[in-house]
Amino acid sequence: MSVALHPGTGADASSSIVEVKGIGMIYPGGTVALEGLDLEIPSGQMTTLLGPSGCGKTTLLKIIAGLLEATSGEVWVAGTRVFGPGRERAFVFQDFALLPWATVLRNVAFGLELQGRDKAERERVARANIEKVGLAGFENAYPHELSGGMRQRVGLARALCVDAQVLLMDEPFSAVDEQTRRLFQEELLRLLAKENKTVIFVTHSIEEAVYMSDRIVLLSPRPGRINRIVTTEIDRQGLTSDEIRREKRFLDTVEDIWGTLKRYLDDERMEE
Amino acid sequence: MTVFGVRIPAVFSLIIWGVLWEIVGRTETVFIFPPLSGVFVALFKILGQNNFHDAALISLYAFAIGMICAVVAGVAMGFLMGRVETANKLLGMWVNIFASAPLSSLVPVLMLLFGFGLTTIIVTVFLFAVWIITLDTYAGVRHINPSLLEMGRIFGANRWQLYTKILFWAALPEILAGIRMGLIRAVKGVVIGQMLISVVALGQMFARYSRSFLLEEFWALTLILFAFALGLSSLIGWVERRVEYYAGTRA
Numbered sequence: 001m002s003v004a005l006h007p008g009t010g011a012d013a014s015s016s017i018v019e020v021k022g023i024g025m026i027y028p029g030g031t032v033a034l035e036g037l038d039l040e041i042p043s044g045q046m047t048t049l050l051g052p053s054g055c056g057k058t059t060l061l062k063i064i065a066g067l068l069e070a071t072s073g074e075v076w077v078a079g080t081r082v083f084g085p086g087r088e089r090a091f092v093f094q095d096f097a098l099l100p101w102a103t104v105l106r107n108v109a110f111g112l113e114l115q116g117r118d119k120a121e122r123e124r125v126a127r128a129n130i131e132k133v134g135l136a137g138f139e140n141a142y143p144h145e146l147s148g149g150m151r152q153r154v155g156l157a158r159a160l161c162v163d164a165q166v167l168l169m170d171e172p173f174s175a176v177d178e179q180t181r182r183l184f185q186e187e188l189l190r191l192l193a194k195e196n197k198t199v200i201f202v203t204h205s206i207e208e209a210v211y212m213s214d215r216i217v218l219l220s221p222r223p224g225r226i227n228r229i230v231t232t233e234i235d236r237q238g239l240t241s242d243e244i245r246r247e248k249r250f251l252d253t254v255e256d257i258w259g260t261l262k263r264y265l266d267d268e269r270m271e272e
Numbered sequence: 273m274t275v276f277g278v279r280i281p282a283v284f285s286l287i288i289w290g291v292l293w294e295i296v297g298r299t300e301t302v303f304i305f306p307p308l309s310g311v312f313v314a315l316f317k318i319l320g321q322n323n324f325h326d327a328a329l330i331s332l333y334a335f336a337i338g339m340i341c342a343v344v345a346g347v348a349m350g351f352l353m354g355r356v357e358t359a360n361k362l363l364g365m366w367v368n369i370f371a372s373a374p375l376s377s378l379v380p381v382l383m384l385l386f387g388f389g390l391t392t393i394i395v396t397v398f399l400f401a402v403w404i405i406t407l408d409t410y411a412g413v414r415h416i417n418p419s420l421l422e423m424g425r426i427f428g429a430n431r432w433q434l435y436t437k438i439l440f441w442a443a444l445p446e447i448l449a450g451i452r453m454g455l456i457r458a459v460k461g462v463v464i465g466q467m468l469i470s471v472v473a474l475g476q477m478f479a480r481y482s483r484s485f486l487l488e489e490f491w492a493l494t495l496i497l498f499a500f501a502l503g504l505s506s507l508i509g510w511v512e513r514r515v516e517y518y519a520g521t522r523a
Contacts, residue, residue: 085427089426090427091426094419095417097419097420097423101441114424114428114429114437115427
């Protein structure tokens with residue numbers, strides 16, 4: 001049995017919030033990025049999409065987000081088929097995607113601004129979320145005055161503001177240095193434990209995937225298909241992040257996934 | 273600039289050239305250069321003349337109308353080309369040709385079309401400025417980080433919000449650079465337009481001064497125009513610097 005981040009809020013596989021049915025993606029030019037992909041994302045958990053570069057994990061995330069239109073297949077969110085972006089899904093971008101001309105406060109409140117909420121209300125919500133991600137005091141700073149890690153906190157706060165059920169994160173830590181990344185991972189876990197959200201997380205780091213998520217969806221490259229799904233059965237209760245990283249189950253899972261990914265690399269090398 | 277390790281303010285170079293001009297003028301070797309002091313005397317005389325005021329007013333009016341139209345049309349065309357591939361294929365080549373073509377040669381044709389009046393000058397100003405504004409706006413729109421557009425879509429921006437809250441601001445540094453270059457070209461446009469017609473406003477004054485070898489007045493008028501163009505351009509430059517802080521951080 002998997003130990004979910006939020007026990008009792010939907011570790012049960014029957015309550016999947018996002019369903020991907022037969023998704024195929026062929027880019028103009030004929031590259032087949034994804035083929036016949038079925039996936040169910042359980043509610044209230046963190047699911048990671050992991051795979052070597054070129055396996056279409058970001059493509060899949062953007063299809064779920066509604067940013068890309070799949071060549072075939074359907075995406076269902078909370079029981080409704082979706083054809084584009086929607087309020088029940090928020091996105092955290094790899095390159096932060098902040099407005100460089102706007103302050104932290106306006107950037108965080110931007111989703112609410114687009115929804116047409118009045119200024120006082122959206123700034124109240126934004127300030128609360130800025131505090132949540134640990135950026136209190138930086139409300140009036142501009143993105144270029146912040147470090148990479150702080151900029152991503154702004155991106156996270158903006159996504160939290162719109163109060164979507166599903167949080168989609170596209171390699172959110174890849175542009176952040178290692179120390180910041182570890183701290184941020186920990187804080188994100190702590191934050192999400194309180195928020196009761198479903199998170200779909202794309203990464204190419206095995207350690208990050210095992211450390212962060214309840215379920216890891218391993219994708220195979222070209223065309224992207226689901227290779228297998230790993231549930232990380234690590235009991236995080238009462239352990240520090242360093243202790244988790246030294247856990248036998250943690251190390252075994254990392255080793256296990258590495259074994260699978262290494263085969264892809266070997267295959268690729270054989271082809272060359 | 274430093275000479276023998278001493279920092280010299282930039283204005284100093286202006287003074288050197290001014291003194292040189294004065295000396296050359298005094299020697300009366302090159303008739304086209306009257307002494308600078310004489311030019312300044314003429315300058316203040318001109319500034320006090322009623323016919324200069326009228327001429328300046330007409331020119332300024334033509335300049336302003338032409339320029340406003342050029343900014344509106346240039347920014348609109350730039351956005352259209354940047355966002356719609358068909359529009360880019362259709363317009364791109366022409367905009368590039370017009371941006372580099374010697375437009376002065378078109379002015380006589382414009383005269384035939386619009387007559388010997390203000391309309392021709394306004395159209396000339398417009399034609400001198402609009403292409404570079406279009407090209408710069410286009411470049412700005414093309415350089416917008418695609419993530420910003422995706423972000424807008426994710427958080428539910430409608431088309432109007434996408435343009436007014438994201439695209440416009442993201443392209444603003446290039447738009448301003450285009451307007452600054454357009455302004456400088458428009459000053460040329462207003463003078464050339466009037467000179468070729470040579471019956472109205474500043475152009476008429478230029479034509480009269482050069483025909484009757486009133487070189488002090490001629491140079492004085494030139495200096496006034498230079499100062500005007502420089503002043504406007506530095507005003508836009510100042511606005512540009514205010515948005516520059518984010519121009520470099522967009523990548």
